[in-house]
Structure formats: structure tokens, C-alpha cells
Amino acid sequence: MKKTGVLQLAGWAALMMMMTGAAQATTFPAQPVRLIVPFGAGGITDLVARQLAQQLGKELEQTVIVENKAGAGGMIAAQAAQNAKADGYTVFMGTVGTQVVNPLILSKISYDPQAFVPIGMVTGSPYVLAVRSDLGAQSYAQLVNLARQEPGRLNFGSAGIGSAPHLGVELFKLIEQVDVRHIPFKSGGEAVSAVVGRHADMVMDAIPVIMPQVRAGKLHALVLADSQRSFAAPEVPSSAELGSPELRISSWNVLLAPPGTPQEVVVVLGEALQKTLAKPEFKTQLEQQGSQVYTGTQDEYQNFIAAERSKWQRIVQTAEISLE
The missing domain is CATH 3.40.190.10 (Periplasmic binding protein-like II)
Incomplete structure (x- = not known):
């Protein structure tokens, strides 16, 4: 084949990829989205996930289905999410356990926390x-x-x-x-x-x-376990006022996509997430329950994860926590 023919084919291939990506972003989502939660029903991650699914579904104009996959400290769910088809129709609710702690307490884990594509921070409590x-x-x-x-x-x-x-x-x-x-x-x-x-x-x-x-x-x-009392539980004294300011811990959640999810799809999901988090009724509902809305760019997410990793590494090592 002549060089010009090869170049033409390469050009057509590139054009088709661009058109496919644009079409995918335009039509996405064309079916329900699955939100995998790494714990069972009733916990804070499940509660936030179900509220998020309802509001996120409205923004995406599609049903967002919560799927609980409890067990192994969140590894079962994380592995399932990582191995899911990278098309945006499966997303994962990451936690401090799945994204930070598991690599600290296990020599081998069945997934790579850093391989997920961050869509955005969700909440902390x-x-x-x-x-x-x-x-x-x-x-x-x-x-x-x-x-x-x-x-x-x-x-x-x-x-x-x-x-x-x-x-x-x-x-x-x-x-x-x-x-x-x-x-x-x-x-x-x-x-x-x-x-x-x-x-x-x-x-x-x-x-x-x-x-x-x-x-x-x-x-x-x-x-x-915070520096000040919460609006959602004003009767409970903070650790700071009781003389133990070091006792500070919160649950946080981040929405993630499987590795390789197209950036144009991540953008659609990210925009829908930010619109959901900005809704006054959504923020009020979470605050009344004791959760705070977290927002931030992908870079801010990486900085947040690095700080959390440093904090919990000290605790894990001191307490000698291990699943091995």
C-alpha cells in the first residue's frame, strides 16, 4: 500500500475515533448506571450513595442503581468496579478504606486504588x-x-x-x-x-x-471526633472541648470510574455530580444528617488522598493493624 494510502487510513481511523467519542458523550447515558457500594445497607456510605443515586439520576435523566457488595474491607466491591466495563455505566463509591487503608494493612490486594478515574469528591462526616x-x-x-x-x-x-x-x-x-x-x-x-x-x-x-x-x-x-460540635448533633460535645483534640476522624466518599473510562464520559458524570452537590435541598439534607458536601478538582482529590494516606499510615503502624 502506498504511503498516502496509509496516511489516509490513519486519518480516517482518527476521525472515526473522534466521532465515536463525541457520539458517546452526546448519547451518554443511554441506559441505567450502576453505583457499586463497598459495604452493606445501613452504613454511612450506603446512606450517602442512595441519596446521591436519586439526585444524580435526575441530572443524568437515567436511573442510578445502588448495588451493595459487602465483604473483605471493600475489596470485593473495588475489584468488581475495577474489572467492570469502562463505559461509564458502572461507577464506584470509594472510601477511606478502599482508597487508603487497604493498601496499608494488606501486602496484596485484588485491585489498584490508584487505577480508578476520579469523578469527584462527594461527602465527609x-x-x-x-x-x-x-x-x-x-x-x-x-x-x-x-x-x-x-x-x-x-x-x-x-x-x-x-x-x-x-x-x-x-x-x-x-x-x-x-x-x-x-x-x-x-x-x-x-x-x-x-x-x-x-x-x-x-x-x-x-x-x-x-x-x-x-x-x-x-x-x-x-x-x-471533630474540632467543633455538629449542627446535626449539637448535644454531643466535640473531642476538642473534652481535651482530646487529636481524636478527629470522619468518613468520606468519592465517586470513581473504572480504569480506562473515556474522559468525555467522565466529564458528563462529573458535571452531573457537581450539579447534584450544588443543589440546596441536597446539601441541606446531608447537613441535617451530619454530612458535609465535598467538592474539588482531580488534583485536589490527589492531594487529599496523599494527606489521608500519611495520617492513617501512622495509626495503622502504631496499632499494628494487619489482615495478613
């Missing part, structure tokens, strides 16, 4: 430390004293080894120098139910997960 109503600890100081008096007697539930709720209590243990045993569950909702049912003594999780049980009289909320 400070954690509340609560105990069962009949434990006998009515304040943070009383809980610390009780734990120190009988090392190893108290236990706590979490959404699983290496989950943010697990690390939150490990941070509490390090700061207060107490010995509290860990009981892992598949989700934050299960852990809270265990404490309500008196199968565990304490639990730490986000405001939307903890406070309904507190207001029902089934749990006592002792401290909010």
Missing part, C-alpha cells in the same frame, strides 16, 4: 463514639476510666477490620491508652445493631448511623 445505654458510662471521661479500670473487658463493633470505624476506635485507644477488644461486622449498621442489642459495648461511626439510635434512647453518644 465526622464520627461519633457511642456506648450501649446500660454500660454505666454517661460521659467520655467515665468511659475512659471504665476502660482503664478493667483492661480488655470492654469491646467495640465496627464495619470490619481496617474500616474507618475500626480505625477511629484504634485512634481512641492510642490517645487514651486503653485496651478495648475489637468485634468486626460486615457493615456499620450491623455494628450499631450489635451495640443496641447488647452484644457489644461501644461503636464509632458517622452521625447519620449513630444518632437515630441515640435519640431513640438505645445508645449514649459521648463524643464527636
Whole structure:
């Protein structure tokens, strides 16, 4: 084939790729979008995902279906999302566990956290430390004293080894120098139910997960792990005002696409996400539950992840947390 023929074919191929990409961006989404959540129903990630799915679906003019894939600290869901077809019809709700902690506590993981394409940050929510109503600890100081008096007697539930709720209590243990045993569950909702049912003594999780049980009289909320009180739980003192400012932890969520997802599709998803996050009713709904809307560029996301990795690496190493 002559050189001019080869060049013409290459030109046509490039043109067809451009036209295909433009057509894909124009028609996307032409079918429902699947949102994979790495934990079971009832936890903060699931709650945020379902609210996001409803509003994001309106912006995309398509149904967004939440699919819970719990287990293995979020690895089952992360692997499924990474291996999904990179066409924009599968997105993933990344968390501190899937994007930061798993690589710190495992020598081998079944997915690459850095391979995902960031669509945008979604929310963050400070954690509340609560105990069962009949434990006998009515304040943070009383809980610390009780734990120190009988090392190893108290236990706590979490959404699983290496989950943010697990690390939150490990941070509490390090700061207060107490010995509290860990009981892992598949989700934050299960852990809270265990404490309500008196199968565990304490639990730490986000405001939307903890406070309904507190207001029902089934749990006592002792401290909010943040620098100041929350609008959604004004009755709960912050860790800063109780003299433990180092006790700060929040759950956060980021929307991600499988590796190789076309940039023009990511742009469509990103624009729909930013419009959703900007809705006053969406922001108000989240704030009333104790979550804050996060926004930012892809570069800001990378900077955020780097800071989180540094923070949790210290805690994981000090607490000697490992799944190996």
C-alpha cells in the first residue's frame, strides 16, 4: 500500500475515533448506571450513595442503581468496579478504606486504588463514639476510666477490620491508652445493631448511623471526633472541648470510574455530580444528617488522598493493624 494510502487510513481511523467519542458523550447515558457500594445497607456510605443515586439520576435523566457488595474491607466491591466495563455505566463509591487503608494493612490486594478515574469528591462526616445505654458510662471521661479500670473487658463493633470505624476506635485507644477488644461486622449498621442489642459495648461511626439510635434512647453518644460540635448533633460535645483534640476522624466518599473510562464520559458524570452537590435541598439534607458536601478538582482529590494516606499510615503502624 502506498504511503498516502496509509496516511489516509490513519486519518480516517482518527476521525472515526473522534466521532465515536463525541457520539458517546452526546448519547451518554443511554441506559441505567450502576453505583457499586463497598459495604452493606445501613452504613454511612450506603446512606450517602442512595441519596446521591436519586439526585444524580435526575441530572443524568437515567436511573442510578445502588448495588451493595459487602465483604473483605471493600475489596470485593473495588475489584468488581475495577474489572467492570469502562463505559461509564458502572461507577464506584470509594472510601477511606478502599482508597487508603487497604493498601496499608494488606501486602496484596485484588485491585489498584490508584487505577480508578476520579469523578469527584462527594461527602465527609465526622464520627461519633457511642456506648450501649446500660454500660454505666454517661460521659467520655467515665468511659475512659471504665476502660482503664478493667483492661480488655470492654469491646467495640465496627464495619470490619481496617474500616474507618475500626480505625477511629484504634485512634481512641492510642490517645487514651486503653485496651478495648475489637468485634468486626460486615457493615456499620450491623455494628450499631450489635451495640443496641447488647452484644457489644461501644461503636464509632458517622452521625447519620449513630444518632437515630441515640435519640431513640438505645445508645449514649459521648463524643464527636471533630474540632467543633455538629449542627446535626449539637448535644454531643466535640473531642476538642473534652481535651482530646487529636481524636478527629470522619468518613468520606468519592465517586470513581473504572480504569480506562473515556474522559468525555467522565466529564458528563462529573458535571452531573457537581450539579447534584450544588443543589440546596441536597446539601441541606446531608447537613441535617451530619454530612458535609465535598467538592474539588482531580488534583485536589490527589492531594487529599496523599494527606489521608500519611495520617492513617501512622495509626495503622502504631496499632499494628494487619489482615495478613
